Amino acid sequence: MTDEDPTTRPEGLTGVLDAIASAVANARAMPMSSSVLVNRAELLDLVDQARDVLPSQLSRADEVLADADSARSVAQADADALLARAREQAAALVDREAVVVAAQERAAELVAEAERVADGLQRDADDYCDRRLADFEIDLGKVLSQVQAGRAKLAGRLGADES
Secondary structure, eight states, rough: OOOOOOOOOOOOHHHHHHHHHHHHHEEETTSSSOOOEHHHHHHHHHHHHHHHHHHHHHHHHHHHHHHHHHHHHHHHHHHHHHHHHHHHEEEEEEEHHHHHHHHHHHHHOOOOOOHHHHHHHHHHHHHHHHHHHHHHHHHHHHHHHHHHHHHEEEEEHHHHHHO
16 A cells, blocks of 8 residues: 555656555565565556556657657758768869969979070070170270281381481
């Protein structure tokens, strides 16, 4: 026998099982035995309540599991979409990196070609200047020879005048 009011019904399966456990725990013990005296009607009523509650609890558990499966599916779909976007961004970054690398290689080629052209132009300019200076040297040599010849002639006249 329990101290609970028999008109109150425990809530949910856990409540019914708690009520059964309480009824057995609080039952009057048989002398010299581990057996107890329980109210058959009360326990059968609690078992019936458990049977009544069990289908609704199972249905609710099925709903909770279905909701969990649905939430898991949505989360998995979100994760898959996020992963796909991440892969696309990674591919785009790799493509951009490839473009940057190709652009840097092309820029290095252009700079190297420009340096080759500049070196060639520098050599050509130096060669031109050297040729022009050589021509001036020849012309100046001729002028120098003429100046020396003119001075020698003058010196010869100056020496003949003094004698």
